[in-house]
Structures are given as structure tokens and as C-alpha cells.
Amino acid sequence: MKIYRYEENPLIVPAQVPAYHEGFEVIGAFNAGIAKYGEEILMLLRVAERPVSEDPRVVKAPVYLPETGKLDLIEFNTDDERYDFSDPRVIRNKAQSGSFEYLTSLSYIRIARSRDGRRFTIDDAPFIYPSGPLETFGIEDPRVTQIGDTYYIYFSAVSPVGIGEALVSTTDFVTTRHHGMIFGPDNKDVLIFPEKIGGKYYALHRPTTKSTGNPEIWIAESDNLVYWGNHKHLLGLRPGRWDSGRIGGGAVPIRTEKGWLELYHGATPDHRYCMGAVLLDLNDPSKVIARSGHPIMEPEAPYEQNGFFGDVVFSCGALVEGDTIKMYYGVADTSMACAELSLREVLDSLEYV
């Protein structure tokens, strides 16, 4: 697989992004949803801001307060034995079974704009900011599906009651309409198909289950993009391979002659995130036709291997021009990059099931 990583990579790094919150630092500008709007390519960046701590023994957890619209800061001492600070992204309560009790940063969505897809300028203010009690720990990893003139933007909504997926729509990237949480917790990595198939909308989604099962890809259908049902399990983990630990949809599904091509991420149990692809039936996307035996992209460049959380390539959006896939992707939970792949080569690389 030939991969052309842009010479400008990483295209956006946190140091370029002024913090929106006083007393905070931007530690991530990554996992952006991608849209073409007019003459511009828009990155809907996930910007993660962390409260600056003068004392390395003090960790501050930011929490959005829906009543006031302000942030509260909760302080933890790293000596506190009730908590586990080993994952820099989260604060875990050892007495509880969840994977976190607080996050160490708060994410929101901010737009970066470009004419050439390589040099971006970043808006001064957030575009979509947490709102309401289901987003008090932030909003993360947006994707954008354009249907007609409307852009549907959906993202993980994180709060103490779990992680679900919320939907917002816009026609101008200025005003937004909120449609509430479309997939209840725990769910993330939703990808809405860009057109109706057999009269129905479809979306990939990624529940995380506690009873049994693994973080795997499901598919659901809808008639209005807001209410979803007929959930089916679509794609599972593969023990021993690159996608043995967790998988989730990446870019918006791409319509090809051979089927719907989904660029998805897969991680090993030790959290090395690669990108691969799966091909779904054009007329019934709940049918898997083919799948990557090996990743189409692995974290190999220094900016992919080193960062806030290293060894991660994680695409939330791509553009297709002829045979070229311009895959934008977050690197190391820190920055944004872009690589070009041949659509034909990706399709040819798949193993038919």
C-alpha cells in the first residue's frame, strides 16, 4: 500500500491553537471531522484543553456546569491512593469498575479552514461547545456527514452518566441546531451514511458493553437521522491481529462501485491504533463483503508515534477525489495529519469474506 503523507504533517499541532479558557493549555487538536464547504476544506477539530497546574502533584479535572456555562475545576493530589493517575487522559477511582471518574482535559469542537487542504487557519472561538448535563466532561471525535445542503455533525458526549453520541446540524457552520443524544451510552464512533439506502438512513456505531462482548462495530437504521433502531452487530475483533482490542468506524462511508468502503480504526489490547478498511454491500450495508487483513496505515511517523497518547492514527474524516482518498487523521491524541491513498489500491487490498 503506497501512502503519501503530506510534507506539511502534522498539519495542526496544539501549539498553534490558543487556549479558549483562561488558565488552560491546549494539549490536543486532533480527531477532526472533515467537511467541504464552499471553496474551503473544514477540519472540525477536537480541541482538548487542560487546566495548567503549577504543582506537578496536583491534577485538575475540568467539569462544564450546564447551569452557568462555566467550568468547575476539581483538584486531585497524585498522592491520593484512592485514585489511579497512570493514564494521562483520565482519573480513575480504584473503588469503581469504570474506566474513569474524571477526565484531565475538556474537549470541544473548533473549526480550522483551508483552501488547499494543507495549510489551515484556526477559528478564534469554539464552534460547538458542551451544552447540557450529558456533555459536562466535554464533546469528542466529531464526524460530519453532508446530506444535501445540511451538514450533520455528531460526536461523543461525555459526562458522569456515560458516553453517548449527540447530533447537531448546520447549513452554514455558524448557526447550529441540536438534536439531542442519538445513541445512548456507552456508544461512540458513529458514522452516518451520506444517502438513504433502500429508503432508510444507516449509521455505524460502536457500543461498549459491560455484560459481555467487545468494543465492536454495529449498524442501525433510521428514517429521520434522529431516531435509530434495528441495531445489528456488524464487525468483530480478530484475536491476534491489528484489530484485536477494539474497533470503531472512522471516516464517513465512501460509496464505490464495489460497495460502501468504511475506513475504520483498530487497536490492539495495548492501545496501538491503526487504520484499516471494510467493504459493505451497496444495497444492504449490514452485509460485510471484504475487510483489511493488514492495516492500510500504521503509526510510523514520529508525530504518529509520540504525543499525549502515542502510537495512534485515528481518522474521523476523508475526502475522495477520483482515485485519491485524502485521509485526515488524528495522531497520538495530539495533532492532525493527512495522507493520500489510492482508492483502487485500498479496494484491491481487501480480503473477501
Add this chain to the structure above:
Amino acid sequence: MKIYRYEENPLIVPAQVPAYHEGFEVIGAFNAGIAKYGEEILMLLRVAERPVSEDPRVVKAPVYLPETGKLDLIEFNTDDERYDFSDPRVIRNKAQSGSFEYLTSLSYIRIARSRDGRRFTIDDAPFIYPSGPLETFGIEDPRVTQIGDTYYIYFSAVSPVGIGEALVSTTDFVTTRHHGMIFGPDNKDVLIFPEKIGGKYYALHRPTTKSTGNPEIWIAESDNLVYWGNHKHLLGLRPGRWDSGRIGGGAVPIRTEKGWLELYHGATPDHRYCMGAVLLDLNDPSKVIARSGHPIMEPEAPYEQNGFFGDVVFSCGALVEGDTIKMYYGVADTSMACAELSLREVLDSLEYV
């Protein structure tokens, strides 16, 4: 709170129910959804059947095979240190984080019929049986919402990929129409309101989250009962109280002058299940008005305290006649019982929030 437990309790015990599968024993006939159909009161029993094991050191896990419609039996030796057999309901793989890898019984739905609500006769065959890959470990804890002439029956669908909620409808309790999984995993304890409110259908549901959060009650809306969205967190646990470990909807919400009355179950972390109530706004059921400070019913009778999984009262359906709530409920994950409560007394007992 005055509670009138029927003299006939338990109304149905497993010994009354002939096993449907050869070589199996019925270990539970419990957690029944309730419907009035013509002159009859129907219990839609959850019947749990377990493969008979001649050797106490051998545990057999039944698995439905969608391809053939038959059951496969997977044998485990209780000496096998990779597995935890301490919970009689499940087989847990110690190397995995989930709460089970297999179940020790397989549940399906079978109808019991009565004219007086006390003496029931049990159908010979299942009414709703597992179908498809999302139900290979069985279907559990049905509820029934009547809207017009249609009865909507929904239940937990259990399989290796998680527990979700599936929907079936019927007008005659003979033929059924399957609508697929309406709430993806992990989710159970769905309760569909019996009428539209402000032009929308509503349902309570109970996600189980892995990231953070607790097993608590959410609410969603729909325009067709099959696709659901606008998920909101409704009701949380209360540390130190009877509903501190997990909660979930019980009976179909009851319309009263004061609001929608939901009889819900709450358990402590050590799995003692009681019934309580919550009152929701008539015009906006996402608003909580009042809630039981103490249980309206606790496991006190011997048949409630002792059984396959003791100390459990768990209602999946009730009938209301005037001021009388006839609350049918599963006891000790084993049998069915019924108790009458005064609607007014339940309402008067609630603490307004």
C-alpha cells in the same frame, strides 16, 4: 403501605411448567410481562430452562444456533480454574472483564392464561422463542404495552455481543411481527409508555455503562416505536438507600392525575431487589416529580427470599382497576406472584423532589 399478597402466591412455580427442551429442567417461570386480552389476563412468562447435568461437576451452557434453530450445549468442568461458577446464573471467564461469558440457562417467553388473575394455565409451547444471532443466549424479562389493538412486547436479547432490547408486536398472541433490536447493547428494562405524549412515544430504558456511570434509568422518544432517540438520563442511584446498586423500570407507566407513575426496581450492591415508584410529569415524562424514599415492597415472604437467586421482587407488569394496582412480580428469579396495592397510598408515599 398496605400490601395484599395473594393467598395463592406463588401463582406459578417452575414445577408446574413442563420443559420444552428434552433433557432440560425448568428452573424459572418468572419476571412476566402482563396483558389483558379479551376476557383473559395473560402472563408472558420468562421461562428459564437448564440442561440437566448428571454430574454436579459438569455445568452445561445452552446456546441457540440461528442456522438450525437447535440448541448447542457447551460443557464446563467446575474444576476449570479459568472460569468462575460462583453465580449460579452465569459462567464467567476470569480473564475477561465482562459479567459473564455464558449463561447456565436459556430463557424464552411462554404464555400463562387466567380469568381471575390468580389461577393460571400454562401454554404447552413457547410464544416467543430466540431468533437470530442477537438472541443466542435467550430472551428475558418481557414487558407488554398495549396501544390500540396492538400489543408491543419487548425483552432483553442476550448473546455473546451484549444485551440489548428487542421488539415484537402482536394483535392476537398467536402470530408475531419482529421489529428488531430497538435499543443497542448494553440495555434492558425498557418500558414503552401506553400513549403518545405531545405527539411522541416515550420509553424508559436502562443502559449499563462501562466507561463511567451506573445502571440507571434513561428516557428516549420515538415517532414509530421502532426507532428511538433524544436519550436523556432520568433517574440515578441513591447511595446508602434501597436503590443504591442498580435501578430499572418495572411495570408499564400508569397514567394518574398527578403524573405518570412508574413502578421500578432498585437493588443494593449485594443484590437485594425491592420495588419502589417514581412520578413523572404528565406532559414531559423526562421530568421527575416525586420518588419513593422507601421501597413500596421488599422481599419478605419466603417465596421472595428463597429461590434460584433469592431476595428479589421484580415486577414487569401490573394491572390497574380503580384504586387497586395488581402488581405481578417475579420472585427470587424463580416464580411469579401478585400483590395488590392502593394507587392512592403509593402516590401519597412519594417524596416530592
